[in-house]
Amino acid sequence: MILDPKIPEGPLADKWKNHVDHGKLVNPANKRKYEIIIVGSGLAGASAAATLGELGYSVKCFSFHDSPRRAHSIAAQGGINAAKNYQNDGDSVYRLFYDTIKGGDYRSREANVHRLAEVSTNIIDQCVAQGVPFAREYGGTLSNRSFGGAQVSRTFYARGQTGQQLLLGAYSALSRQIGLGTVEMFCNQEMLELVVVNGEAKGIITRNVNTGEIQRHSAHAVVLGTGGYGNVFNLSTYARNSNATAAWRAHRKGATFANPCYTQIHPTCIPVSGDYQSKLTLMSESLRNDGRIWAPEKVGDKRPPNEIPEDERDYYLERKYPSFGNLAPRDISSRAAKEACDEGRGVGETGLGVYLDFSDAIKRLGEDTIRERYGNLFAIYKEITNESAYETPMRIYPAVHYTMGGLWVDYNLMSNLPGLFVMGEANFSDHGANRLGASALMQGLADGYFVLPNTLPHYLADVPREPAPSIDGPEFVAAEGEVMERTGKFLNNNGTKSVKSFHKRLGEIMWNYCGMARTKEGLEKAIELIQQLREEFWRDVRVPGEGKELNQALEQAGRVADFLELGELMCRDALAREESCGGHFRDEHQYPDGEAMRDDEAFAHVAAWEFKGENEVPERHVEPLDYEETKFTTRSYK
Amino acid sequence: MNVKLRVWRQKNNDTEGGFENYEAKDLNPNMSFLEMLDVVNENLTDDGSDPIAFAYDCREGICGTCSCMIDGKPHGPETGVATCQTYMRSFKDGDTITVEPFKAKAFPIVKDLVTDREAFDKIQQAGGFVSVRTGAAPDANAIPIGKDIADLAMDAAACIGCGACVAACKNSSAMLFVSAKAGQLNLLPQGQPEKDTRVLNMVASMDEAGFGNCTNQYECSAACPKLISEEFFSKLNRDYMKASVKTLFKAKAL
Ligand SMILES: Cc1cc2nc3c(=O)[nH]c(=O)nc-3n(C[C@H](O)[C@H](O)[C@H](O)COP(=O)(O)OP(=O)(O)OC[C@H]3O[C@@H](n4cnc5c(N)ncnc54)[C@H](O)[C@@H]3O)c2cc1C
Numbered sequence: 056m057i058l059d060p061k062i063p064e065g066p067l068a069d070k071w072k073n074h075v076d077h078g079k080l081v082n083p084a085n086k087r088k089y090e091i092i093i094v095g096s097g098l099a100g101a102s103a104a105a106t107l108g109e110l111g112y113s114v115k116c117f118s119f120h121d122s123p124r125r126a127h128s129i130a131a132q133g134g135i136n137a138a139k140n141y142q143n144d145g146d147s148v149y150r151l152f153y154d155t156i157k158g159g160d161y162r163s164r165e166a167n168v169h170r171l172a173e174v175s176t177n178i179i180d181q182c183v184a185q186g187v188p189f190a191r192e193y194g195g196t197l198s199n200r201s202f203g204g205a206q207v208s209r210t211f212y213a214r215g216q217t218g219q220q221l222l223l224g225a226y227s228a229l230s231r232q233i234g235l236g237t238v239e240m241f242c243n244q245e246m247l248e249l250v251v252v253n254g255e256a257k258g259i260i261t262r263n264v265n266t267g268e269i270q271r272h273s274a275h276a277v278v279l280g281t282g283g284y285g286n287v288f289n290l291s292t293y294a295r296n297s298n299a300t301a302a303w304r305a306h307r308k309g310a311t312f313a314n315p316c317y318t319q320i321h322p323t324c325i326p327v328s329g330d331y332q333s334k335l336t337l338m339s340e341s342l343r344n345d346g347r348i349w350a351p352e353k354v355g356d357k358r359p360p361n362e363i364p365e366d367e368r369d370y371y372l373e374r375k376y377p378s379f380g381n382l383a384p385r386d387i388s389s390r391a392a393k394e395a396c397d398e399g400r401g402v403g404e405t406g407l408g409v410y411l412d413f414s415d416a417i418k419r420l421g422e423d424t425i426r427e428r429y430g431n432l433f434a435i436y437k438e439i440t441n442e443s444a445y446e447t448p449m450r451i452y453p454a455v456h457y458t459m460g461g462l463w464v465d466y467n468l469m470s471n472l473p474g475l476f477v478m479g480e481a482n483f484s485d486h487g488a489n490r491l492g493a494s495a496l497m498q499g500l501a502d503g504y505f506v507l508p509n510t511l512p513h514y515l516a517d518v519p520r521e522p523a524p525s526i527d528g529p530e531f532v533a534a535e536g537e538v539m540e541r542t543g544k545f546l547n548n549n550g551t552k553s554v555k556s557f558h559k560r561l562g563e564i565m566w567n568y569c570g571m572a573r574t575k576e577g578l579e580k581a582i583e584l585i586q587q588l589r590e591e592f593w594r595d596v597r598v599p600g601e602g603k604e605l606n607q608a609l610e611q612a613g614r615v616a617d618f619l620e621l622g623e624l625m626c627r628d629a630l631a632r633e634e635s636c637g638g639h640f641r642d643e644h645q646y647p648d649g650e651a652m653r654d655d656e657a658f659a660h661v662a663a664w665e666f667k668g669e670n671e672v673p674e675r676h677v678e679p680l681d682y683e684e685t686k687f688t689t690r691s692y693k
Numbered sequence: 694m695n696v697k698l699r700v701w702r703q704k705n706n707d708t709e710g711g712f713e714n715y716e717a718k719d720l721n722p723n724m725s726f727l728e729m730l731d732v733v734n735e736n737l738t739d740d741g742s743d744p745i746a747f748a749y750d751c752r753e754g755i756c757g758t759c760s761c762m763i764d765g766k767p768h769g770p771e772t773g774v775a776t777c778q779t780y781m782r783s784f785k786d787g788d789t790i791t792v793e794p795f796k797a798k799a800f801p802i803v804k805d806l807v808t809d810r811e812a813f814d815k816i817q818q819a820g821g822f823v824s825v826r827t828g829a830a831p832d833a834n835a836i837p838i839g840k841d842i843a844d845l846a847m848d849a850a851a852c853i854g855c856g857a858c859v860a861a862c863k864n865s866s867a868m869l870f871v872s873a874k875a876g877q878l879n880l881l882p883q884g885q886p887e888k889d890t891r892v893l894n895m896v897a898s899m900d901e902a903g904f905g906n907c908t909n910q911y912e913c914s915a916a917c918p919k920l921i922s923e924e925f926f927s928k929l930n931r932d933y934m935k936a937s938v939k940t941l942f943k944a945k946a947l
Contacts, residue, residue: 106827121748122814124854125756141834177828184830186823186883188847195837213847219755220850227822234818242811265803294751329721331728334752435753438778441723504827553738555731600743604705605804607746608738 058311058663058678061465062166067684068148071170074466075509079516086111089515090523092259092274093117094246094301096229097126098222098496099479100280102503105228108237110508115272116229116238119245119264119296119610124226127282127294128499131218133339134200134210135496137175142199146207148172155494156685158204159459159487160637160653162314162661165684166466167485174505175497179211181504185224189213203340203384204491215339215431221496225503244270247541247613248534249277249305249475256305256475257524260534262542264610267603269542271526271535275518276474276511279305280503283458283480285318287618287625288570289562291455292324292337298614299621302462302481310462310470311663311676313483315621316629317459319490319638320571322388324454325439326408335454336439338411339432340492343381345416345425346449348372348388350395350402350409360402360410360448371395375649378693386489386571386638386651389453393571396452403450410448417445453571457495459486459638460628463663463678467510468502471663474518476511478502483661488637542602545612550595554611557592561585561615561622569626574642578630582623586670589619624664624673631675634658648693655687694720694786698733700745701793706801712791722782726769727752727759729781730792746805754778754918757853760860761806762793767857767916775855775918795860799867799903810856812902813870819898820891821874823883836882849877851919858913858921864905869913871895872929873921879932889936896933 063074081089089112093104096118104116120126138151151172156163179197183189189211190198199208213220232238243265250258250273258273284299285291306312323338349368356363371391373380383391392409395401402408417425422445426433433444440450461483468476479499486494524530568574568581592615600606635644635651636658644652661678695718703710717733724732727749734744750758759776763769769779784790792806800808850873858869875892878884884891907926914923 102827109826120750121758121810122854124814125750125758127751127756129756130751130753139833177830179833180830181825181827183833183836184823184825184883186846186878186881188843188850188877188881189833190847191838191840191843193840195839196834213850216755216851219853220847223850227817228825228827230814230817231822231824233814240814242814265809294756296750328723331721331724331732333725333728333731336753438774438780439723441780441782508827553735555735597738599738599741605746605807608744 056311056471056665056676058463058471058661058676059465060164060678061467062164063466067165067169070166071173078509078513081512081515083111085520087113088520089113089518090115090274091276091278091511092272093278093280094259095126095280095282095479095481096120096123096226097128097280097282097479098225098499099481099503100126101222101225101229102500103278103280103478103507104238105225105232106504106508107511108232111237114232114238115241115274117241117244117246117259117261119243121242123229123240123242124223126222127297128222128496129219130294131496132215132337133202134212134217134493135178135221136202136209136491136493137179137211137497138172138209139176139179141197142208144207146209150207151175151209153685154205155485155491156487157688158489158491160489161487161655161659161682161685161687162636162680163485163487164680165682170506171485171498171501174501177505178497178500182221182224185227187213187220187224189220202492210493218496221500225500245610246301247304247538249308250530250534251308251472252524252528252530255473258526258531260531260538262538265605267601267606269535269538271531273523273526273531275515275523276476278476278478278507279462279481280478281481283461284621285455285458287561287622288455288565289558290327290332290335292321292335295333298617300614300617302477303617303621305462305470305472305475307666308472309666310472310475311665312460312624313463313661313663314460314488314628315625315664316569316632316639317488317637318455319385319457319459320389320453321456322385322392322453323411323451325436326403326450326452327405328440329404336435337454337456338436338449338451340385342411342429342432345420345428346381346411346413347415348381348392348409348411350400352400354399356400360412369395369400376693386640390571390640392453408450408452411451412448413444414448457490459484459488459490463661467513468507469510469514474514476507478507488639541613542609545596545598545609546602548596548598550597552595552597554596554598554608554615557588557596558611558615558618560588561619564588565622565625569622569629572640572642573629575630578626581626585619585623585626592616592619627673628662628664631662632658650689653689694722694781696720696784696787697789699789699791700805702745702805703802705804710802720781722780724781725752725777726761726763726779726781727777746807748807749777752777755853757855760795760808760855760857762795762860764791767795767860768918772915773918773920775853778918795856797856797859797865797904799865800856800859810854812904813854813856813867815902816867816871816895816898817874820887820894821878823878824887838881842880846877846880849873849880849921849925852921853919855918857916857918859904861912861916862905862910863912864908866907866913867899867904868907868926868929869917869921869923871899872925875932876925876928879928888932889939892929892932893936893940
């Protein structure tokens with residue numbers, strides 16, 4: 056299989072403009088005749104649906120949520136990047152491009168990243184015009200903050216609720232189009248199959264989660280903006296219902312899955328407190344500006360933190376990375392915390408935690424200053440743990456936060472399956488092997504507002520102006536049959552174990568063997584364990600209730616079944632990538648000082664996996680990455 | 694700790710519902726209320742019974758999905774939090790806790806504790822937006838907006854659309870929800886051109902959906918997980934009066 060990225064000709068900085076200038080268009084009078092299915096109403100889905108509806112296409116937008124506003128994007132906190140250079144601190148499109156390529160550890164496509172940086176400025180204009188209440192200075196202009204991986208201040212924010220405000224902006228634009236009748240919104244509808252007609256994506260099968268009704272929908276093109284797959288790990292900072300089913304069903308129908316092993320693990324989250332835990336909560340990275348991270352030096356030291364004397368504490372980041380100290384990057388800090396806990400030096404009830412200690416900062420700056428800087432985060436911490444971080448150190452531990460991998464797409468955001476487009480976190484994205492903070496919101500809105508509305512017409516212009524395929528066609532009947540069969544299997548299985556129990560066990564395997572540090576033996580073992588678990592799942596899962604009603608266990612069963620396949624693919628990808636880069640760290644590939652060792656000669660490429668059938672070994676395809684503008688360098692934080 | 698639960702069970706909106714009793718044992722006080730329900734559901738599943746349907750997603754108080762009446766209060770005993778941010782330490786060992794869905798004519802029951810809040814989306818579609826074409830926006834810094842106005846707009850924009858305000862109100866009024874959204878946009882310069890139509894259309898849509906009248910008891914603000922202020926009411930009322938008068942006299946914008 057040849058994976059042609061379809062990167063336009065010309066100098067890097069002109070590619071996008073040339074592409075838009077010379078792309079095919081659809082006559083305004085004909086746009087209405089093209090039906091487009093958009094699955095997802097997060098930042099990517101809502102912005103694309105609103106924009107395409109406004110352009111005149113007939114859009115049908117689907118979400119399993121009860122309202123478009125509930126998509127997981129709502130939970131993003133920190134901010135969104137844009138190369139506005141409002142701070143006059145030397146920012147530019149080029150600098151944002153360069154930071155993103157480097158932050159991604161040289162594993163993303165230059166042309167895509169440059170385009171992302173170019174349109175970033177339009178995003179902020181658009182959001183402000185919609186009434187998004189970004190933070191402002193007293194003079195009335197927009198305020199910025201700094202984020203990791205950059206030396207300029209280019210992050211726009213709305214308190215600690217940037218994702219909420221951006222999504223509500225996109226939702227308002229979408230609501231307007233729904234009111235005008237250009238977009239038909241289908242809430243509470245979960246896509247369970249992709250329909251492929253003559254090799255092209257032409258429809259979906261959905262289940263109404265409230266009534267259990269199965270529906271067929273056809274269109275001239277199908278767009279997925281269905282989010283990331285971090286919940287393979289069970290515990291993560293994702294919303295509980297985030298899942299990979301839409302992407303995975305498309306993968307099984309022929310769309311290749313790119314770089315599945317690239318997952319981002321965020322170092323500062325509130326640790327697991329018990330067996331019942333359903334969710335991990337992020338504590339902003341900004342805390343590491345003033346907090347010092349440590350673990351007890353002695354194995355099994357169970358004394359309360361304030362009884363552990365200074366010389367029995369190991370400030371391990373300061374020890375290992377003297378020049379960056381507590382501000383070492385996400386991947387490195389996460390791995391170091393894991394090491395301390397693996398050695399038996401972890402703290403808290405479960406032993407999976409380290410301290411983030413503010414006592415020095417409070418001594419130096421006073422409690423008021425710390426309250427002013429981090430008061431809201433301390434409050435969240437207190438709400439969840441019932442502990443005051445003013446009095447005792449926070450306990451933190453790394454948690455799964457984002458997935459850089461996803462369905463493979465070309466420069467036009469089209470997968471290798473014609474007619475299937477993928478946006479936002481669901482595609483394999485512009486972030487390479489590691490995403491910089493505040494860049495996911497940027498990418499979701501770039502894809503939905505500016506990229507797809509300019510690339511989708513290139514495809515549609517060549518699609519015959521006939522009605523979309525009939526939903527009575529054999530492909531639709533067959534796809535619906537597959538959904539019915541799966542649903543029936545779950546409900547009639549009469550097993551003994553709950554869906555949740557399987558999800559939890561899968562999460563443990565993934566976390567232990569395909570988490571922060573990976574080895575050949577571990578990954579091989581994980582593949583075997585997942586295969587066994589999958590077999591047990593289908594034999595022994597119990598799904599109570601009926602199909603024709605709201606049945607949350609049934610919804611989860613379908614999602615966990617797909618996670619059980621995707622998890623294996625992630626391990627295979629991690630196994631095949633014999634190097635360390637960004638969020639993918641192989642113990643075998645490190646410098647003597649523990650730094651990640653990339654192998655640019657052998658692995659400067661995208662790995663895209665082709666589904667070969669159930670329980671069959673998938674095939675790995677490669678898209679080479681050519682770097683014209685940037686040069687490979689090695690990261691070091693000593 | 695152990696608690697007893699009285700939970701509202703209802704198959705769908707067309708059938709009668711009623712309370713069922715459950716026991717939740719060996720709980721950790723640091724468990725969230727929803728994690729406690731997870732545990733109850735795992736036990737129900739193991740027993741071959743139908744688990745309790747309840748709405749949730751982000752579990753950190755921002756998506757607005759969760760929506761339980763706990764002992765008669767939307768989102769439970771604590772102020773300024775959603776159900777998912779309510780922890781078992783807010784209850785005492787041995788307590789009996791009553792759990793019901795948000796009840797309002799405009800929020801039909803889907804199942805058990807899950808309600809349909811589409812009426813809120815309809816209100817948004819009627820006017821909760823600024824009409825601006827994608828790509829047609831001026832530079833973001835072209836219109837300066839004072840920090841105080843921007844902050845106030847953000848206070849209103851913090852609404853998570855959960856419907857606690859409606860559930861708390863004896864008339865099931867949606868005034869807090871509408872005044873927050875309309876208030877956010879009407880405060881900002883970007884929202885001025887459509888200010889009148891926005892309030893008229895949103896209020897008409899609210900009435901049409903079957904929400905009741907506001908009698909200024911402010912139970913809504915007290916129950917709001919984001920503590921949105923009832924002061925946005927007076928702004929909505931003012932904007933509404935002005936817009937109505939203008940339409941009455943068919944005033945031209947001269
Ligand atoms: C706690 C947290 C904080 C974050 N903070 C930041 C930040 O500060 N800055 C930043 O840039 N990024 C941040 N991120 C990352 C960022 O929020 C996400 O990557 C981004 O919002 C994803 O947007 P999306 O539109 O691709 O998908 P989502 O918002 O996940 O939307 C997915 C949509 O698809 C729908 N869907 C999915 N599957 C189906 C199906 N089968 N059928 C029907 N509908 C379906 C869902 O209903 C939903 O509408 C954060 C992430 C987390 C977890």
